[in-house]
Amino acid sequence: MSIVISCKNVKQIVPSSEGDLTILKDTFLEVNEGESIAIIGQSGSGKSTLLGLLAGLDQSSSGDIQIYGKNISKMDEEGRALIRKNYISFIFQNFQLLPSLTALENVVLPLQLKQVKNAKGRALELLEKVGLSHRITHTPKQLSGGEQQRVAIARAFACQTPILFADEPTGNLDSKTGEKVADLLFELKEQYNLTLVLVTHDHKLAKRCDKQFRMEAGILSQVDLNEKETQA
């Protein structure tokens, strides 16, 4: 099995008024092709920080992050943008849809920016897959939370990049809608054979992934959620 994401000795230290603040301590993680992993952990423990580094949105203070064997830690923003374009899509907790654009335009825009051929056709196909064909002319304000997240999922999958990062994709949804969105996410993940890195507070969702990790005050370790729960 080939390693798609490799993270070694990664630290994130940021300056603060009280001196340097260590957000991530020596972080190690390997994710294989097609694998799904979940990261759980308390608020403020560093989960989103790690996701941002793995996805090439930010640069780590030290250590090596490789995406398909390419060391993104040493790359500048331009280099990382190219890696993101070719390999990475991201689903955010708060959807991050552009408020003035319709559902269709929100999915089409990143495809056009990537110069994908037949952007509109592909966007329509994905919006259909997420069950929103009848809502394509609606702007985010006219959509429910679950519908907005489905647009965000359509946008992420339309890019057809092999790695998907999702930061609390069901965090802003009620449990029933969250479950539907999670079903959709895993269904599309299988269909498109993606590698998935998911941050969630929801242990039920985390258990659907192949492996689970816990972030505790900037330290990442693999956990067995079933074991933890039987001990408790």
Ligand SMILES: Nc1ncnc2c1ncn2[C@@H]1O[C@H](COP(=O)(O)OP(=O)(O)OP(=O)(O)O)[C@@H](O)[C@H]1O
């Ligand atoms: N650029 C920054 N400068 C200073 N502190 C930061 C910066 N980015 C994150 N932090 C701090 O680092 C810690 C980890 O933040 P992070 O957003 O990764 O947590 P999280 O585990 O995703 O939490 P949540 O579950 O609430 O989303 C927090 O204490 C946060 O305030």
Ligand SMILES: [Mg+2]
């Ligand atoms: Mg977070």
